[in-house]
Amino acid sequence: TQLLEQSPQFLSIQEGENLTVYCNSSSVFSSLQWYRQEPGEGPVLLVTVVTGGEVKKLKRLTFQFGDARKDSSLHITAAQTGDTGLYLCAGSVETNAGKSTFGDGTTLTVKP
Amino acid sequence: GAVVSQHPSRVICKSGTSVKIECRSLDFQATTMFWYRQFPKQSLMLMATSNEGSKATYEQGVEKDKFLINHASLTLSTLTVTSAHPEDSSFYICSASRGHTEAFFGQGTRLTVV
Numbered sequence: 001t002q003l004l005e006q007s008p009q010f011l012s013i014q015e016g017e018n019l020t021v022y023c024n025s026s027s028v029f030s031s032l033q034w035y036r037q038e039p040g041e042g043p044v045l046l047v048t049v050v051t052g053g054e055v056k057k058l059k060r061l062t063f064q065f066g067d068a069r070k071d072s073s074l075h076i077t078a079a080q081t082g083d084t085g086l087y088l089c090a091g092s093v094e095t096n097a098g099k100s101t102f103g104d105g106t107t108l109t110v111k112p
Numbered sequence: 113g114a115v116v117s118q119h120p121s122r123v124i125c126k127s128g129t130s131v132k133i134e135c136r137s138l139d140f141q142a143t144t145m146f147w148y149r150q151f152p153k154q155s156l157m158l159m160a161t162s163n164e165g166s167k168a169t170y171e172q173g174v175e176k177d178k179f180l181i182n183h184a185s186l187t188l189s190t191l192t193v194t195s196a197h198p199e200d201s202s203f204y205i206c207s208a209s210r211g212h213t214e215a216f217f218g219q220g221t222r223l224t225v226v
């Protein structure tokens with residue numbers, strides 16, 4: 001069983017601050033996805049990383065996949081209240097991203 | 113991104129009855145869909161892999177006779193919770209894969225068994 005440890009579990013910051021969420025595992029993943037989930041809704045895909053060392057940017061969000069493809073990070077610059085939500089990382093060891101192991105999630109609260 | 117639609121979004125049923133949840137990929141064909149379960153303030157747990165035209169593959173600990181999965185076409189998978197009990201109350205979410213590295217989720221179904 002592949003386990004993904006996500007940290008921190010909860011994060012509360014002021015608008016304008018920067019933050020980083022970590023996703024770590026002892027397993028190697030073929031691909032890793034980051035999702036954002038609103039209460040009562042399904043997760044929304046933010047990004048997929050597949051290559052060790054890969055860095056992807058999505059506006060104020062920067063995603064990095066570790067060289068060994070065992071860990072990943074999500075960095076948000078100048079957080080906004082609209083960034084509030086549950087952030088989930090998910091890793092797949094098969095050639096199908098749909099079958100994923102999810103981390104426990106990071107609940108981010110950005111205060112005005 | 114691609115669109116995956118799940119229906120219904122909320123359902124309340126009496127204990128002992130069965131409930132069917134539909135998952136449709138609206139703008140792409142998905143040979144494989146996945147069903148997850150999420151308890152409050154917890155992450156998603158994979159229940160089963162739904163394969164078009166063949167039997168679903170269930171994760172360890174998931175009762176296949178209780179959670180019936182049918183993948184009748186390349187755009188539709190259904191999950192039927194049979195003889196539902198209060199402990200089956202949860203948030204059920206499906207996903208569909210597009211290619212090897214992308215997965216898109218439905219909006220989820222909140223099941224409450226009373």
